[in-house]
Amino acid sequence: MPGILLGDEFPNFEADTTVGRIKFHDFLGSSWGILFSHPRDFTPVCTTELACAAKLTDEFKKRGVKMIALSIDSVEDHKAWSKDVMSVSSAADKDLPFPIIADDKRELSVKLGMLDPDERDKDGMPLTARCVFVVGPDKKLKLSILYPATTGRNFDELLRVIDSLQLTAQKKVATPVDWKPGDKVMVIPSLSEAEAANLFPNGVTTNTIETTSSCSLLIFDLERFG
Numbered sequence: 001m002p003g004i005l006l007g008d009e010f011p012n013f014e015a016d017t018t019v020g021r022i023k024f025h026d027f028l029g030s031s032w033g034i035l036f037s038h039p040r041d042f043t044p045v046c047t048t049e050l051a052c053a054a055k056l057t058d059e060f061k062k063r064g065v066k067m068i069a070l071s072i073d074s075v076e077d078h079k080a081w082s083k084d085v086m087s088v089s090s091a092a093d094k095d096l097p098f099p100i101i102a103d104d105k106r107e108l109s110v111k112l113g114m115l116d117p118d119e120r121d122k123d124g125m126p127l128t129a130r131c132v133f134v135v136g137p138d139k140k141l142k143l144s145i146l147y148p149a150t151t152g153r154n155f156d157e158l159l160r161v162i163d164s165l166q167l168t169a170q171k172k173v174a175t176p177v178d179w180k181p182g183d184k185v186m187v188i189p190s191l192s193e194a195e196a197a198n199l200f201p202n203g204v205t206t207n208t209i210e211t212t213s214s215c216s217l218l219i220f221d222l223e224r225f226g
Helices: 024-028 044-055 057-062 075-088 107-111 155-170 193-199
Strands: 014-017 020-023 032-038 065-071 100-102 115-120 126-128 130-135 141-147 185-187 205-209 215-220
Touching: 014 075, 020 024, 024 032, 024 065, 032 044, 032 155, 044 057, 044 065, 044 075, 044 155, 057 065, 057 155, 075 100, 130 155, 141 155
Parallel strands: 032 065, 065 100
Antiparallel strands: 014 020, 014 100, 032 130, 115 126, 130 141, 185 215, 205 215
């Protein structure tokens, strides 16, 4: 199936949404963006996901990330479903704080490789998988995660990954397993110790692991650096 790879420029598609017709790059402007797809409107797992996303809107805004969802139903269905979503999020008196793309012809889902061949609707048509695309201000794909239609996403993990992406886009570092903001990070392996010392004048910690081939890890405390 067609798709998009990390580092590719994300397609500047046009689509109808719950806030009108958009051109994706114009919608993003100079912001980061996250696009997450859903198999179908009015389904239980999708509703819990969108309700969670709605509750976390301020967290995404703090990170300068614009949110947009996609499902394979019409704008009219999306608007009706949005009311259910906001009710589940305990904010029934408010509007859904981000748009939903209408992909009822599955054109965008096919273009971006988002269909789940194992999950089909009552007419035998494949449903959209639970895709996540994070797009940088340069309009290039920074992250893609593909969940089957039967498995809901963890939005706390998505926020954690965005924190890592934004940090590593600015600093020559990598984030280790289970990293969270405030934890120590690693200097990227392509930097020499001398280069690391120059970039991080507050100092780094070098840990040498004795294995069949010795490996040095240069670690620094982001709070000390910052």
